[in-house]
Amino acid sequence: xxxxxxxxxxxxxxxxxxxxxxxxxxxxxxxxxxxxxxxxxxxxxxxxxxxxxxxxxxxxxxxxxxxxxxxxxxxxxxxxxxxxxxxxxxxxxxxxxxxxxxxxxxxxxxxxxxxxxxxxxxxxxxxxxxxxxxxxxxxxxxxxxxxxxxxxxxxxxx
Amino acid sequence: xxxxxxxxxxxxxxxxxxxxxxxxxxxxxxxxxxxxxxxxxxxxxxxxxxxxxxxxxxxxxxxxxxxxxxxxxxxxxxxxxxxxxxxxxxxxxxxxxxxxxxxxxxxxxxxxxxxxxxxxxxxxxxxxxxxxxxxxxxxxxxxxxxxxxxxxxxxxxxxxxxxxxxxxxxxxxxxxxxxxxxxxxxxxxxx
Numbered sequence: 001x002x003x004x005x006x007x008x009x010x011x012x013x014x015x016x017x018x019x020x021x022x023x024x025x026x027x028x029x030x031x032x033x034x035x036x037x038x039x040x041x042x043x044x045x046x047x048x049x050x051x052x053x054x055x056x057x058x059x060x061x062x063x064x065x066x067x068x069x070x071x072x073x074x075x076x077x078x079x080x081x082x083x084x085x086x087x088x089x090x091x092x093x094x095x096x097x098x099x100x101x102x103x104x105x106x107x108x109x110x111x112x113x114x115x116x117x118x119x120x121x122x123x124x125x126x127x128x129x130x131x132x133x134x135x136x137x138x139x140x141x142x143x144x145x146x147x148x149x150x151x152x153x154x155x156x157x158x
Numbered sequence: 159x160x161x162x163x164x165x166x167x168x169x170x171x172x173x174x175x176x177x178x179x180x181x182x183x184x185x186x187x188x189x190x191x192x193x194x195x196x197x198x199x200x201x202x203x204x205x206x207x208x209x210x211x212x213x214x215x216x217x218x219x220x221x222x223x224x225x226x227x228x229x230x231x232x233x234x235x236x237x238x239x240x241x242x243x244x245x246x247x248x249x250x251x252x253x254x255x256x257x258x259x260x261x262x263x264x265x266x267x268x269x270x271x272x273x274x275x276x277x278x279x280x281x282x283x284x285x286x287x288x289x290x291x292x293x294x295x296x297x298x299x300x301x302x303x304x305x306x307x308x309x310x311x312x313x314x315x316x317x318x319x320x321x322x323x324x325x326x327x328x329x330x331x332x333x334x335x336x337x338x339x340x341x342x343x344x345x346x347x348x349x
Binding site: 035043049 | 176197205209216291309345
């Protein structure tokens with residue numbers, strides 16, 4: 001490529017850039033009123049943020065929006081932190097103690113075993129099982145005994 | 159049409175953050191619109207960039223605001239496009255069986271807010287040119303598009319563009335020249 005070609009290309013590029021800028025500037029001037037007012041609202045909000053003071057990154061808002069985190073309430077932050085740490089410790093200790101108690105004392109299992117053994121005894125004890133089965137019959141016998149006249153000790157024998 | 163205020167905004171440092179933002183907001187919106195291709199998303203991105211500038215750089219000299227603002231805006235656009243890309247992949251995964259041809263979003267430039275020019279022919283020509291330019295810019299790699307838009311649309315010199323893009327002056331020159339070559343190839347008939 002000769003110097004003349006290079007110069008020609010550069011001037012073509014410049015003309016192209018100028019035309020592109022003209023198109024872009026026209027589109028900027030064409031921004032409608034609704035968009036313009038939304039942009040103005042965005043600008044006002046941004047300026048309010050700037051006037052509200054430094055941004056608290058951890059809380060995600062400005063100090064004016066979040067008065068709990070203002071520097072003059074440093075003690076609140078410190079107290080809150082201590083409370084959080086204490087609560088976490090209490091929970092951890094409670095979980096640890098609970099798990100160790102469960103490991104050393106298995107009462108639930110023993111209770112379950114005793115209940116199971118009792119059931120087994122009932123099932124294996126044939127006489128008692130028969131008693132349970134004939135419970136209605138024995139109840140009927142009791143009713144008969146109550147209705148029947150009393151029997152005297154003197155039965156005439158002897 | 160470029161107003162006197164726009165020209166002043168490019169040549170002299172702003173006196174207050176409010177005037178700076180007022181001067182730049184419409185340009186920033188168009189800049190973001192080319193990159194994110196949706197007016198609502200562009201507004202969100204511009205607002206985020208304004209808030210970040212006000213929070214972190216309000217005390218910096220006014221002359222630094224422009225490159226800083228466009229650097230923040232560029233980062234916000236990149237974040238947005240990254241999130242959109244992830245969201246798009248997830249959505250396309252779930253709707254693969256429903257629709258095979260992908261992007262059904264309306265043309266964002268066609269859906270962009272209407273202009274103030276009353277002459278429909280002039281408006282049509284302007285819209286047509288901006289649509290073509292925007293579509294061509296959309297085909298460029300992000301860094302080339304950024305370099306072109308900052309150098310050409312925002313009249314930034316190489317040092318300011320390098321600051322705004324967070325790269326070296328050499329990279330700016332490379333990205334810019336490649337962008338111009340590609341755009342000229344794409345937009346030959348629109349010149």
